[in-house]
Amino acid sequence: MFKPHRKFTHSISLSILAATLCACGGQTDTGNASSAMQAAPASTAITFAGARNNYTVKRTTSGFEVKEINGGANSTVVAKNAHLKFTDMTLNLEVADIYRTMPATSARNLIELYVAFFNRVPDADGMVYWMSEIKNGMTSNQLANNFYNAAVQYPDLTGYSSNMSSSEFVKIIYKNVLGRTGSSAPSNEEVNYWAAELDSGRKSKGILVNTMLESAHSFAGNPTWGWVPQLLDNKITVGTYFAVEQGLGYVSPTDTVSKGIAIAALVKPDDMTAAKSYINVKDISFNLLSTTPPIDDTGSGQGDSRNCFNLELFKQGVKHYTEMTTTMRPSGLSESYAVSYSLNGTTNFKGYSALEFVADTLMLTGPSAGIKSQVKSYISVSDAAVTTYGSILSTKFGNMNYVVTNTMTPPEVFPFALALNQAYTQTYTVKQEMEGSTNVSQSSSTETLVFLGTETISVPAGNFSTCKIKHINTSNGIDTVSYTWHIADSSARGLIAKIEADDALTVATKVSITK
Numbered sequence: 001m002f003k004p005h006r007k008f009t010h011s012i013s014l015s016i017l018a019a020t021l022c023a024c025g026g027q028t029d030t031g032n033a034s035s036a037m038q039a040a041p042a043s044t045a046i047t048f049a050g051a052r053n054n055y056t057v058k059r060t061t062s063g064f065e066v067k068e069i070n071g072g073a074n075s076t077v078v079a080k081n082a083h084l085k086f087t088d089m090t091l092n093l094e095v096a097d098i099y100r101t102m103p104a105t106s107a108r109n110l111i112e113l114y115v116a117f118f119n120r121v122p123d124a125d126g127m128v129y130w131m132s133e134i135k136n137g138m139t140s141n142q143l144a145n146n147f148y149n150a151a152v153q154y155p156d157l158t159g160y161s162s163n164m165s166s167s168e169f170v171k172i173i174y175k176n177v178l179g180r181t182g183s184s185a186p187s188n189e190e191v192n193y194w195a196a197e198l199d200s201g202r203k204s205k206g207i208l209v210n211t212m213l214e215s216a217h218s219f220a221g222n223p224t225w226g227w228v229p230q231l232l233d234n235k236i237t238v239g240t241y242f243a244v245e246q247g248l249g250y251v252s253p254t255d256t257v258s259k260g261i262a263i264a265a266l267v268k269p270d271d272m273t274a275a276k277s278y279i280n281v282k283d284i285s286f287n288l289l290s291t292t293p294p295i296d297d298t299g300s301g302q303g304d305s306r307n308c309f310n311l312e313l314f315k316q317g318v319k320h321y322t323e324m325t326t327t328m329r330p331s332g333l334s335e336s337y338a339v340s341y342s343l344n345g346t347t348n349f350k351g352y353s354a355l356e357f358v359a360d361t362l363m364l365t366g367p368s369a370g371i372k373s374q375v376k377s378y379i380s381v382s383d384a385a386v387t388t389y390g391s392i393l394s395t396k397f398g399n400m401n402y403v404v405t406n407t408m409t410p411p412e413v414f415p416f417a418l419a420l421n422q423a424y425t426q427t428y429t430v431k432q433e434m435e436g437s438t439n440v441s442q443s444s445s446t447e448t449l450v451f452l453g454t455e456t457i458s459v460p461a462g463n464f465s466t467c468k469i470k471h472i473n474t475s476n477g478i479d480t481v482s483y484t485w486h487i488a489d490s491s492a493r494g495l496i497a498k499i500e501a502d503d504a505l506t507v508a509t510k511v512s513i514t515k
Contacts, residue, residue: 045085046078052089052248053282064093083125090249092124096288098131099244107131109140109213111239112177115232116209117147118158119176120260121239123249144206157257166195169205177212179231179269227269235267238275245287246279284481287502290329299452299468301420307454308467308486309416310494313513314355314381316343322495323364323510325460329503335366336509349378350407352389371395385415403435418451418469425449448472457485457498461508464497465489487511 048055050068058065060077066084067075078084081094099107110130114122134143151160159172170191174180194212197203203211216232219225242248242263250256259278266275285297312318325336344356357377363369373395380387390407409429418424427446450470457466466485473480482501487493492511499506 045083045090046076047085048076048087050087052086052091053280055086056283057084057091057093057286085251088251090123090125090251092128092247092249093288095124095128095247096244098128099289102131102134106134106140108236109210110134110143111236111243112213112232113144113147113209114239114260115235115264116173116177116213117144117151117160118257118261119264120257121235121263122243123256123260124243124247125249126256127243140210141204141207144209145204146206148205148209154257157261166198167191169198170194170208173209173212177209177232178216178228180228231267231269234269234272235264238263238267238272238279241276242279245289246281247288248279248281285502290502297452297470299421299470300455301453303420303454303467303488305416305418305451305467305469307465307488308494310513311381312515313341313494314343314357314379314386316345318343318513318515320492320495320513321510322508323461324496324499324506325509326504326506329505333366335368336364338362338364338510344376347378349389352378352380352411354378354380354389371397384417385413388412388414405433405435407431407433412447414449418449420451420453423448423450443475446474448474452483454488455485459497459507459509461492461497461511462490464492466497 048066048068054069056067056069058067063080064078064082065075066078078093080097084091084093110127111122114120114126130143138146148160151158152162155161160169171186173194174186174190180186194208198205198208213232217229220229242260250259263275263278266278268274313320319340319342321338321340323336323338325334327334338361340360342358344358346353347356348354349356355378357379359375359377361373361375363371373393375391375393377391378389380389388408389411390405393402393404393406395402407430409431410426412428413426415424425446425448427444429442429444432441432443448471450472452468452470455466455468457464464485465488467488469484469486471482471484473482480501482499484496485498487495487497491513493513495508495511495513497508497511
């Protein structure tokens with residue numbers, strides 16, 4: 001048994017120079033004033049005595065089951081359109097069902113308007129209210145004008161006021177929609193152009209916002225301004241996560257606004273981790289947009305995890321090969337890759353005498369087809385566990401080569417003699433260094449492994465008896481759960497047959513071991 005091959009990602013920071021970001025014109029429109037700043041009033045809620053993180057919420061065939069984590073076996077069954085009120089947050093269980101009935105562009109534009117006018121993520125109750133208005137015929141420009149009329153009612157929070165100049169309005173839109181402040185703030189020429197559009201009456205304030213939103217997306221992939229649509233996309237992703245996937249709002253209307261603003265402020269063009277950490281949802285298997293049944297978390301509770309460990313995999317001259325297909329949820333997009341494993345012998349890594357275990361990966365299909373990468377893991381193997389001291393990733397994108405070294409302190413341990421249904425937990429620090437860069441990053445992770453028992457599964461590579469392992473990784477306050485199934489029988493003993501998480505399913509299409 002050994003851990004699944006990890007795909008490492010990297011982020012590259014580029015200097016952004018000030019430049020002109022233009023947009024094209026449109027028609028004027030007006031809308032009725034309405035309060036979009038505050039959360040819309042919710043229907044009668046079912047009240048719970050604890051915070052949201054004290055409960056799990058699971059979908060059933062007819063509704064949802066709400067269970068207090070430390071409350072024994074008692075649970076509350078609620079309808080699929082119920083509204084729940086915890087001591088800190090509200091949970092609207094019907095928001096995702098309504099969201100699915102909306103045209104994708106309309107739902108996205110609604111979240112964009114929350115960002116543009118209030119620079120905050122939406123709440124679920126507000127989303128439900130405005131989606132119903134859209135379904136009743138409200139146009140995008142009418143919606144935008146409604147949001148503006150609401151924004152001027154809260155000048156301390158939004159920066160808008162009824163007596164502000166057109167130039168002042170344009171600068172706020174550049175900040176909220178395009179993230180352009182400081183050195184990337186708009187030029188006087190840009191501000192004056194759009195202010196003239198407003199002063200002449202050719203555009204209303206709502207239409208101007210929609211025009212600039214459309215313009216922002218047109219810069220995707222631009223070497224200078226590509227970060228602008230990426231920042232906007234990330235705010236939309238976090239807004240969708242908060243309001244639709246998690247169905248959340250805050251109990252206090254003031255918190256709904258102020259904390260929604262705080263969440264949006266933590267989103268970066270290349271990172272959403274801090275924003276999701278601030279939201280801090282511990283019920284990690286809950287996702288209202290998920291259409292797949294939850295992964296069985298119980299397992300058989302029978303068998304021995306040692307049946308899935310194969311010491312032969314770590315001997316000189318033994319090679320093993322897997323082909324895997326990953327399908328993303330809920331998009332359904334798939335990619336496949338092949339990994340060849342071999343042992344290079346003993347070497348020195350960061351002062352450790354370690355085996356150099358090599359994984360060569362070739363992307364077979366999907367957006368990354370043809371890309372090759374290699375991971376050299378530095379390990380030791382005993383009768384009880386595989387210990388990993390670190391790894392070196394080498395890959396190439398275009399004409400650029402990347403070499404990233406990861407060091408685990410203390411070394412990461414994967415025990416193969418796990419007791420049934422008992423957790424093995426360790427915390428370690430990962431130090432990451434990129435060749436050619438002086439930047440060094442460090443992150444702390446806590447990993448918990450649980451052997452859930454043996455299970456017979458069927459994947460394209462064949463039918464196998466397997467050991468089911470639950471992986472819980474906690475980093476930056478966020479828990480990520482996945483499951484792996486390691487082959488216990490046949491000539492492929494020790495290889496991975498399946499990996500499953502809430503957002504993806506990976507299955508083996510070919511497995512082999514040669515000596």
